Every structure is written in structure tokens, then in C-alpha cells.
Amino acid sequence: MGTIVACSTPFGSSGIAVIRLSGSASHKIVSSFLKNPLITKKNNTPTLCQLVDSDGQIFDEAIINFLFSPNTYTGEDLVEISVHGNPIIIQKTIGLCCSFGAVIAPGGEFTKRAYLNNKLDMSQAESVASLISSKSLLGAKLSYKNLRGSLLENILSIKNKIIGTIGQIEFNLDISEEDLQPSLVPDSVSVIGSCIKNLSSAVESFEAVSVLTSGASVVIAGPTNAGKSTLFNALLKKDRAIVSEVAGTTRDVLENTINIGEIPFVLKDTAGIRKTKDQIEKIGVEKSNQEVLLADLVLYLGEPGSVLSSDNPNVVYVFNKKDIRSGGEKYDISISALKNKNISKLKKLILQRVSSGFSDIGFIVTSQRQVSCLKKTIHHLSIATKSLQQSPELELVAEDLNFALSFLDEITKKTTKDDVLDSVFSSFCVGK
Ligand SMILES: Nc1nc2c(ncn2[C@@H]2O[C@H](COP(=O)(O)OP(=O)(O)OP(=O)(O)O)[C@@H](O)[C@H]2O)c(=O)[nH]1
Ligand SMILES: [Mg+2]
Numbered sequence: 001m002g003t004i005v006a007c008s009t010p011f012g013s014s015g016i017a018v019i020r021l022s023g024s025a026s027h028k029i030v031s032s033f034l035k036n037p038l039i040t041k042k043n044n045t046p047t048l049c050q051l052v053d054s055d056g057q058i059f060d061e062a063i064i065n066f067l068f069s070p071n072t073y074t075g076e077d078l079v080e081i082s083v084h085g086n087p088i089i090i091q092k093t094i095g096l097c098c099s100f101g102a103v104i105a106p107g108g109e110f111t112k113r114a115y116l117n118n119k120l121d122m123s124q125a126e127s128v129a130s131l132i133s134s135k136s137l138l139g140a141k142l143s144y145k146n147l148r149g150s151l152l153e154n155i156l157s158i159k160n161k162i163i164g165t166i167g168q169i170e171f172n173l174d175i176s177e178e179d180l181q182p183s184l185v186p187d188s189v190s191v192i193g194s195c196i197k198n199l200s201s202a203v204e205s206f207e208a209v210s211v212l213t214s215g216a217s218v219v220i221a222g223p224t225n226a227g228k229s230t231l232f233n234a235l236l237k238k239d240r241a242i243v244s245e246v247a248g249t250t251r252d253v254l255e256n257t258i259n260i261g262e263i264p265f266v267l268k269d270t271a272g273i274r275k276t277k278d279q280i281e282k283i284g285v286e287k288s289n290q291e292v293l294l295a296d297l298v299l300y301l302g303e304p305g306s307v308l309s310s311d312n313p314n315v316v317y318v319f320n321k322k323d324i325r326s327g328g329e330k331y332d333i334s335i336s337a338l339k340n341k342n343i344s345k346l347k348k349l350i351l352q353r354v355s356s357g358f359s360d361i362g363f364i365v366t367s368q369r370q371v372s373c374l375k376k377t378i379h380h381l382s383i384a385t386k387s388l389q390q391s392p393e394l395e396l397v398a399e400d401l402n403f404a405l406s407f408l409d410e411i412t413k414k415t416t417k418d419d420v421l422d423s424v425f426s427s428f429c430v431g432k
Contacts, residue, residue, distance in 0.1 A: 004105035005097040008431035014085030022074040029100040041066040075117030108425030121412040123151045130366040138262045139212030154363040202363045215264040219291045222301030224272025227320040231337035232269035251284040380404040
């Protein structure tokens with residue numbers, strides 16, 4: 001593999017920018033444009049050095065850290081150059097690295113090399129991506145836990161149980177049917193059952209956890225004039241949407257981000273749902289229905305149970321205008337958006353509804369790929385259980401358990417195919 005270079009900090013003006021190189025030629029390449037190349041390089045010892053252009057003139061001084069294989073992020077020789085964060089200096093430094101033999105790293109290349117050099121397994125590499133993109137502190141903490149091997153530990157513990165069961169089954173394969181251990185079937189069913197339970201809870205927690213890493217969408221919907229835009233403004237604490245007593249004021253979907261607790265929410269105000277001949281309003285109503293379908297949570301300012309265009313189960317029925325009317329008993333909450341009554345209570349309810357899925361966050365997965373591997377594992381474990389319970393064809397049971405193991409391995413180990421590798425690492429930012 002050649003030597004790669006990229007700026008690991010966001011492009012633009014900043015106090016400092018960090019440029020990284022990885023590969024066997026990285027130390028030599030950087031030494032080629034130092035005013036006084038270090039005669040002996042010490043591992044992980046940041047040193048102030050002057051950088052010279054091809055005309056021999058110094059254009060910046062930088063802190064340079066030479067790191068030696070294998071104890072680096074990528075497992076290869078690595079250099080970190082902290083230059084002043086001027087885009088011209090960054091471009092010049094990267095240009096010089098390329099002129100001495102480095103190539104620009106595509107997104108995720110540093111982490112891909114870490115994976116290929118066994119510094120990280122696939123689940124840890126994915127945790128790096130979710131740690132960087134996480135939109136909440138709790139999401140970052142969970143991603144970090146997986147980066148440090150929490151997911152790997154959970155998977156290994158389940159693998160050990162499956163391997164133990166395969167061992168028992170293979171032992172019984174070699175003996176006659178009359179001599180089968182009587183406890184073999186019930187014990188195996190019970191062990192496999194507990195594996196399925198654990199894996200299923202991880203699959204279920206994925207959506208809740210992705211709310212923490214990607215943010216949750218909360219859609220305010222309901223009939224016209226119900227006070228949706230007033231509520232939108234009250235939650236945002238600013239006059240973002242137009243409010244009027246004219247029914248059908250809001251036509252387009254408006255959105256804004258707010259944080260409640262540690263979770264980011266994308267709050268959406270929609271057009272009031274009613275039958276209309278107005279072509280533009282009709283489009284607005286269609287958009288509202290689509291948003292309701294896709295929402296993580298709907299705040300519905302209409303009659304409980306009144307027909308929503310989806311069967312989205314996560315609906316909070318809100319009784320608005322409690323300052324001028326009564327009758328909110330059937331609703332989840334009564335508020336006055338105009339008078340700012342019970343808005344904090346509503347925020348708590350939103351948080352509670354969205355975060356109810358992560359009460360047990362012992363075993364979490366952070367990518368759709370991991371979920372798909374878990375589902376395939378569960379599928380084969382379920383078939384194995386059925387076979388055991390119906391007519392114990394032990395060869396078939398062992399085969400399904402081995403399939404289950406192979407899908408668990410895909411989450412962590414190096415059995416990953418090239419196309420999967422590409423799809424995982426293409427989502428990374430450049431320089432990581
Ligand atoms: N008294 C009272 N009036 C409210 C309350 N919330 C909204 N209103 C009034 O109700 C009218 C409609 O409010 P909007 O927020 O525009 O209603 P909307 O649901 O967005 O309406 P459309 O966009 O037309 O669907 C306005 O005159 C608001 O001032 C409330 O809590 N109490
Ligand atoms: Mg409105």
C-alpha cells in the first residue's frame with residue numbers, strides 16, 4: 001500500500017490544522033521538506049520544525065510528530081503535521097507531500113488501513129464513523145463504548161454459547177440415537193433461546209440508538225388552525241413560522257433543530273390536514289401526510305384516534321388552546337401554545353417517548369449492516385431451534401448453528417467482502 005496524505009481537520013481558516021500521512025514512505029516524505037530534517041526521529045515526540053518550499057524559503061513552522069509502526073492508528077508508519085490553519089499553507093503542505101510521493105487519501109482510508117492491519121475490527125471501524133457523526137453526547141458515548149470493544153465482547157459471549165452447543169451436538173452425532181444425552185435438546189433450546197433474546201434486543205435498540213446518533217424527527221400535525229405553527233414557535237422560542245387565524249396558513253413543511261436533554265430533534269411544522277380544492281394547499285396536505293409517515297414522533301393537535309394518514313404508533317395527542325376551552329381529558333397532554341402553558345411538560349413527554357427504547361443499552365449496534373447480520377443470525381438460530389424441537393436432525397441443526405456463527409463473524413471479523421468494505425468506509429470523512 002502506498003503512502004497517503006489528508007487534512008484531518010475541517011478545511012478552512014483555523015488556529016491549527018492537522019495533516020496526516022500514513023505508509024512506509026511517510027517519514028521520508030515529510031523529512032524532504034523540513035529546513036533541518038531530524039537526524040534521529042523519536043517515536044511520538046512532537047517537535048517544532050520549519051517547512052520549506054521548493055525554492056528553499058520557509059513558509060510555516062509546524063509541530064511534527066513521527067509515529068512508528070505498528071503502534072499507530074493505522075498500524076503503519078504515520079506522521080502528524082500541525083500547521084497554522086490557513087488553507088494556502090494546508091494546500092502547500094499537502095502538495096509537497098504529493099510531490100515527494102504521497103497520494104491524497106479518499107474518505108475513510110486511514111480507518112480502512114487500521115482495519116486491514118488488524119488494529120480495529122469491522123464493528124469498531126463503524127463505531128469510529130458513528131462517533132464522528134453522532135448528534136448527541138449520549139450517542140457519542142455509546143459509539144465510544146463500541147469502539148472500545150463493548151459490541152465485540154457481547155458478540156464473543158454469544159458466539160461462545162453457540163460454539164458450546166455445536167460441540168455438544170457434534171459429540172452426540174457420534175453416538176447412537178438411544179444413547180443421546182437426554183438433556184441435549186432442552187439445554188440447546190434454552191441456550192439458543194437466550195442468544196436469540198439478546199440479539200433481538202440489540203436489533204430493537206437500533207432505531208432508538210440511531211435517534212441518538214442521527215437525531216429524531218418530531219412532526220407537528222393536525223387540522224388547520226389548531227395552533228401547530230404557534231406550538232412550533234413556542235418550542236423553538238422564536239417567531240419562525242407565520243401564525244394567523246386564517247385556516248390553511250402553513251403550506252410548506254418548515255423545520256428547525258432543537259435540543260431536548262441530550263437529544264437533538266428536527267422539529268417540523270406542517271400544513272393543516274383538511275379537504276381542500278386549493279391546488280397548492282393540496283400539495284401541502286400531501287407533504288404533511290408523508291412527514292407523519294416518516295416521523296419518529298408525531299405531535300397531533302387533533303382528536304385522539306382521529307384518522308391519521310398512517311398507523312405511526314408514536315403519536316402524542318395534544319389538546320391545545322386550553323386557555324380558552326376545556327375538554328382535554330382524552331388527550332395525552334393539554335397545553336396553550338399561545339400562553340406558553342405546559343410547553344416544558346410537553347418537552348419532557350417528547351423526550352420520554354423518544355428515549356423509551358434505550359432503557360437497556362447494554363448491547364447496541366450502530367449500523368444497518370450490523371442489524372442485517374444480526375437478523376440473519378437470529379433467522380438461522382430460530383431454524384435450529386425448530387429442527388431441535390421437531391425431529392432432532394442433528395446434522396441440520398449443527399449446519400444452521402454454523403451459519404449463525406458465520407453471520408456473527410461478519411459483524412466483527414475479516415470475512416468481509418470488498419463491496420461491503422467500500423460501502424462502510426465510503427461514508428467516512430476525509431482524513432479519518
Ligand atoms: N387562545 C389561543 N389561541 C391560540 C393558541 N394557539 C394558537 N392560537 C391561535 O390560533 C390561530 C391559528 O394558529 P396557527 O398556529 O396559525 O395554527 P395552525 O395549526 O398552524 O394553522 P394552519 O397553518 O392554517 O394549519 C391563531 O390565531 C393563533 O393565535 C392557544 O394556545 N390559545
Ligand atoms: Mg400553520
